[in-house]
Amino acid sequence: MSVIYAVAHQTVREALRRRIMWIFLIIGVFLIALGPVFGFLSPRDSLVILKSLGLAAILLAGLFTTIVTCIYLIPVEIDRRTIYTVLSKPVQRYQFVLGKFIGGFFTVFINIAAMGIVFLVMLYFQMGHHLAPDMVEGVVLTFFQLMLLAALSIFFSTFATPVVNFFLSFGIFMVGNLTSVTDTLTTSKSPIAALAGRIIYYLLPQFGNFNIMNSLIHPGQNITNMQVYIRNCIVYAIIYSSVLLAIAILIFDSREV
């Protein structure tokens, strides 16, 4: 564990040294801070926009932070040849991959936590000194959604170049966001469409599961049991991330570097 921790620790330090990380964070906070500008709308509208825009800003900034951080974590070590130094120590490849993932994941956590706190504080003042605990659920699920994305990017980074990885991760994130569309496809009358729907639905990570904005911003659009739903989403993220990391380790183990 200490080996994984050492790799993760180093990864976080290195990630935080990169200016692009801070730029995304500043953009995210700026977007969240823009929310109160919509106060000229009717009270209901302005709160709906404030919440949806805040959650979207966190997701957008977190999305780019995750992809940009994770696509470089392994290729950069190979390009700079520092990987030889690391692997010449008593570091197993799986420990290296897990350390990189945990480091990247913790970097994303710092980012989301910072934006989440700004968002909740702003909501507290905008809602007349009332807390918005339901928004915490939104932030938590965004975080686990990005954890899954981080695992996906790490997986691609074991065999793809950063540019290819960027488009692959981004593309699968988009397809995975269409959960309800692929869900509908699975029951299509066309057998080909139904098969394609099933493949996408069960094999690709379903990022759309984590989008609960409807339930958070519109009264009455409640998910059957929110607490159970969130717990299941977290379990899904952990299981799917484990699968992706296992494949990543398999590939990285077989790879000549």
Added chain:
Amino acid sequence: MAQTQTGSFKTSKKKIPVEVQKRRPVYFAIIVVGLILAGIVQNVLAPARNKEQDEGHEMRALGGLNNEFLLLPLLGFRQAAAGLLWVRCDEFFDSGDYDAILPLVRVITYLDPHDTNVYITGAWHMSYNFTDSQERSDRRYIYPSQALLEEGIKNNEYTPDVKFEKGWECFDKIKNFSLAQEGFEEAIATKPLKGTDYYPYGAPLKTYHILAHTYEKEGRIPEAIAEWRQALAISSYFLKKNGGTEEKDFSDYTMQQAEKHNLGENIWRYQDRYLTKPHTPVNTSNYPGVLWPFGGAGKPAPWDVHLTAHIQVIRPKVLKFTGTFNSADGARVDVLIEDWDYKPHIDKNSTTAFAVDPHQTILMDSISVRKDTFDREMDMSKDPKMYNFSHDYYRIVVSFDPRTTAPFVQDRFGWNGEGLTDGQPGHVSIDPTEATFGTKFMNGFGGVGPVWDGKTAPWNQFGQPDHRVMVTFKVSLQQMLGEKPITNANIVPNKIMPLGPDMER
């Protein structure tokens, strides 16, 4: 390079270390078991999401979106994108760029089908804001406006807001009170939602008020009375809950005062108009108001409104309406000008769904009656986009509907026009649509079924049709353009034209 790595290698081509090879089955097991578990969790998650997500709404939404709007929803930012576009709409409202708002409303409702305010504002915008140079609404927008509200209701069953708006538009704009009643009843039937101001009821108190007014407009007074009593019970509940005094709950207190007043007024009006006693100072005679509408005449007799209408084409597409309507001051006669074969334009499932047919013409207005006469010029020449006149024949209807008239005029004619007649028997038209029937308060006047006993409320037996007075002209395009005069020879038998967009014409 491989030699620098930890562990020994087999002499295979891939040079995979032995311990790595030993771990491989574990990884494969994690992958297979993990994918199966992920599939199981996914199956648990899917039905837990709200039903709206499962009905392919997103599929339709994406199909209806232009390319430039696709990226944000694909990234999961549907609601945020919708919010930003709604802000843009607000700017267009401020700048008066009304045409730009409609495509945005379409896209926003695709992106976020649960923002009820967009449906409500969008529908209101279509029904009220597109006007000609004389401030008359473009009636072609009524159908898309109602269709938008129907869509909003379908997507937001849990809230009474859009249902209320549908009812209000039918009440205030379309004047189809049976459709309005449907909308308000639907709003009241909404499942109560904890956290709303009006919990444990499904809709705010104002909905009960406007439903009672709607019943009155329909000539269904027993139902109106029952509704006012229901509203009184609700306001009493909230008043008690919030402290019970005017100071502590001014809103519910004033609502309750209005309920008491309106309930009493309904009962008085019924007594004045249909009973021999007890009467208020409005009707000092010993006769029901509808039997003795002259107030001063020697014996009861129906009131001959003597509707006459003359249309003169002053310039192409400029019509001057003159005529008589003997109802004393304060009444208004309605005017409808439309293509003879006018049908609402339908264009569903596209971003141009709210586009109206540029080749259709429809105008609705009303003219006030002063000293038993009316006189008004209607200029359609300045608004060719609204009044295209591309059809060969047009229907012009000059009419009076007792249900939409002011209460003091209704005091003579009754809610259903029982007290009016016209020297020209063909002018009095009875609406045969059962959904529009009012309560039968007296025998005669074309009503069927039992007369209300004056006590039971709701009565739920409707048999009294609305009596409208109408003159209908069939006019050619040449006449509209002033090439030929419009004369009495153009008068044709009347036909009640339902005003609701979902009623077949």
